Amino acid sequence: MSAAHGSGVVLPPRDLAADLPPELGLYQVLCDDGSARLVSEPAILPTLGLRAYRYIKLLRLLDARMILLQRQGRVGFYGACTGQEATPIGTGLAVTEQDWVFPALRESSIMLVRGMPLAPYLCQVFGNRGDILKGRQMPSHMSSRAVKQVSWSSCIATQLPQAVGVAWAARLRGDRDVATVGFIGDGGTSEPDFHNALNFAGVYKVPCVIVCQNNQFAISVRPDRQTASATYAIKGRAYGVPSLRVDGNDVLAMYHAVSQALARARRGEGPTFIEALTYRIGAHSTSDDPSRYRSQDEVDAWAARDPLARLRAHLVYSGLLDDERDELLEHELTAEISAAITEAEAHGPPERASLFDDVYAELPWHLAEQKAELMALPCAPPTHGGGH
Numbered sequence: 466m467s468a469a470h471g472s473g474v475v476l477p478p479r480d481l482a483a484d485l486p487p488e489l490g491l492y493q494v495l496c497d498d499g500s501a502r503l504v505s506e507p508a509i510l511p512t513l514g515l516r517a518y519r520y521i522k523l524l525r526l527l528d529a530r531m532i533l534l535q536r537q538g539r540v541g542f543y544g545a546c547t548g549q550e551a552t553p554i555g556t557g558l559a560v561t562e563q564d565w566v567f568p569a570l571r572e573s574s575i576m577l578v579r580g581m582p583l584a585p586y587l588c589q590v591f592g593n594r595g596d597i598l599k600g601r602q603m604p605s606h607m608s609s610r611a612v613k614q615v616s617w618s619s620c621i622a623t624q625l626p627q628a629v630g631v632a633w634a635a636r637l638r639g640d641r642d643v644a645t646v647g648f649i650g651d652g653g654t655s656e657p658d659f660h661n662a663l664n665f666a667g668v669y670k671v672p673c674v675i676v677c678q679n680n681q682f683a684i685s686v687r688p689d690r691q692t693a694s695a696t697y698a699i700k701g702r703a704y705g706v707p708s709l710r711v712d713g714n715d716v717l718a719m720y721h722a723v724s725q726a727l728a729r730a731r732r733g734e735g736p737t738f739i740e741a742l743t744y745r746i747g748a749h750s751t752s753d754d755p756s757r758y759r760s761q762d763e764v765d766a767w768a769a770r771d772p773l774a775r776l777r778a779h780l781v782y783s784g785l786l787d788d789e790r791d792e793l794l795e796h797e798l799t800a801e802i803s804a805a806i807t808e809a810e811a812h813g814p815p816e817r818a819s820l821f822d823d824v825y826a827e828l829p830w831h832l833a834e835q836k837a838e839l840m841a842l843p844c845a846p847p848t849h850g851g852g853h
């Protein structure tokens with residue numbers, strides 16, 4: 466292990482842009498085509514690489530199925546992570562049981578890596594009777610206390626002061642093992658909350674890792690309209706937070722970078738800011754048509770650096786995967802997803818009457834009247850809203 470450029474960030478010795486400071490360079494472990502470059506710790510590759518591959522593939526298949534279900538009117542809204550899977554999955558493999566995760570919009574899958582079963586996860590996508598939140602959250606804004614992850618943050622960037630605040634609280638309470646990971650998109654960096662969070666984290670040296678998924682779009686807005694800085698990572702340096710740019714399509718690089726940042730946090734050395742350079746292959750959400758603002762050639766160029774294909778190439782190169790095992794895995798994961806969808810959909814929509822629960826110990830008269838009026842209406846089929 467070597468210290469990178471005196472920033473306090475320690476990484477395995479594989480920084481491709483060794484002559485650049487980490488906030489301007491690009492930390493990679495895998496080749497662009499996944500082929501030959503070796504991880505710094507080959508001993509962990511069989512377990513780590515195969516686990517990462519399984520989850521990236523699960524997420525790829527799951528996102529495709531959810532978009533189909535949305536088009537069939539069975540899911541109200543969905544935001545896929547296609548092409549960006551290496552960042553949440555690498556992070557999910559790096560966090561430990563006691564850490565809290567504050568996602569932006571595309572990191573729910575971390576909960577699956579941390580052991581959340583698929584069916585209750587999908588109940589939150591459907592917002593149905595099996596949903597622990599009783600369908601009151603916007604569909605697809607999953608969360609789970611059991612695996613220490615809060616909901617998507619639809620008001621973008623608001624989650625970062627929360628991530629920093631919880632990390633600070635853990636430090637004040639002497640919970641030395643607890644760190645937090647807060648995510649933000651490139652668009653979110655234009656929000657004041659991003660700057661407040663980084664500044665506070667730097668000043669109070671809180672045990673927080675802030676990850677910016679630079680997927681190069683804030684809906685249709687590109688980075689050159691978002692910032693005049695050379696990179697997003699460089700913004701962290703301005704706040705005295707050790708910062709680095711990582712290949713967000715390289716799951717092993719993401720795993721190493723987040724692991725090292727969490728280790729720093731636990732040693733009391735404060736926050737780290739990671740820009741994960743990636744690309745949103747799919748639409749912003751099921752309410753978006755990206756062909757209105759970008760060319761297919763551009764998408765194809767990025768698809769050539771696909772995180773799933775790159776890891777697959779590396780695992781095949783390392784003798785850990787072949788076509789037959791890969792096909793078997795695909796069948797297994799497809800069956801797992803189908804079974805979870807069937808289980809989740811069996812729950813049906815939330816009870817109408819439950820709309821009035823959980824706010825007042827005793828229902829005020831005007832709500833009691835509204836409840837009676839609603840319950841007297843004929844039962845209408847559930848309608849799914851749009852969003853984002």
Ligand SMILES: Cc1ncc(C[n+]2csc(CCOP(=O)(O)OP(=O)(O)O)c2C)c(N)n1
Pocket residue numbers: 569570571619620621649650651652653654656678680682683684745749853
């Ligand atoms: C405070 C706020 N402003 C605007 C929006 C509308 N909005 C929803 S998602 C989004 C783009 C977010 O882009 P980015 O942070 O890059 O994340 P990405 O969607 O690319 O993952 C915007 C502007 C919002 N939800 N909240």
